[in-house]
Amino acid sequence: MASPISVRTSARHALSVSPLSSVRSPQTSQLAIRAANPLFPCAKLSQARAVVAAAMDVSKHPSSSCLANRQPSKEVLKTWRNADAVCFDVDSTVCLDEGIDELADFCGAGQAVAEWTTKAMTGTIPFEDALAARISLIKPSLSQVQDCLEKRPPRISPGITDLIKTLIANNTEVFLVSGGFRQMIEPVAFELGIPTENIIANRLLFGTSGEYAGFDTTEPTSRSGGKAVAVQQIRQDRGYKTLVMIGDGATDLEARQPGGADLFICYAGVQMREAVAAKADWTVFEFQELISELPQFNTSQ
Secondary structure, three states: OOOOEEEEEEEOEEEEEEHHHHOOOOOOOOEEEOOOOOOOOOEEEEEEEOOOOOHHHHHHHHHHHHHHHHOOHHHHHHHHOOEEEEEEEOOOOOEEHHHHHHHHHOOOHHHHHHHHHHHHHHHOHHHHHHHHHHHHHHOOOOOHHHHHHHHHEEEOOOOOOHHHHHHHOOOEEEEEEEEEEEHHHHHHHHHHHOOOEEEEEEEEEOOOOOEEEEEEOHHHHHHHOHHHHHHHHHHHHHHHOOEEEOOOOHHHHHHOOOOOOEEEEEEEEOOHHHHHHHHHOOOOOOOHHHHOOOOOOOOOO
């Protein structure tokens, strides 16, 4: 079992400044401070000593034996092997943690925010309501976001690096579609070799002094059904014939619909959400399960 990997941060890079129309008032002009470089904060992946057994050991998920979709059908395998593009959720999929929960805990609002995250991921309340409630409890400044990334770097899920490398080697385009925040995702994408233009995520906004100034409500992932819209847009813009969505939550499952994802694979190696897993086309607990079914591992087929 591979050890989890941490994203380490180093020196900060220059920031670009752009207008923030959504929070501008006649008296005060707010500015959104964005990362000008995918290295903001700059990331370096390194092996961590701790092993997160729950993320990898299928035998420790007693409910997994009840899932009919643990063994993919021939049609599911065909779609997976022939995908033009694969969209990944980030929190509890590409990364072991829920980024917004980590930021909340760092800023002293962990428990209250985690409760909202659970509601959002199980689909019991509209995602936009949960997002607004969570971020209003945190109200992070730019410096807090930077400090959180430095002191609590995102932990990459075991096997995801190899999976993404294999997909890219097979000329499959990879996207990150997340209800989390771009500022916390860009360092991860950089280390995984995913271009920033292939990230669809929410964006924190800051004032001229780095104070919290809201989040960009125009991003499709800021509301319910947003991942479905994002995936549909990706498919339309790029002209993909076959597209797959991989994630752990109800918002990821929503992406499987006409014009969106042809296939939804539930990754339950970090969070086992039974209602989501039961509706997936294929449920996996290790990314190696996906790697082993890709064309280069089945050259005779």
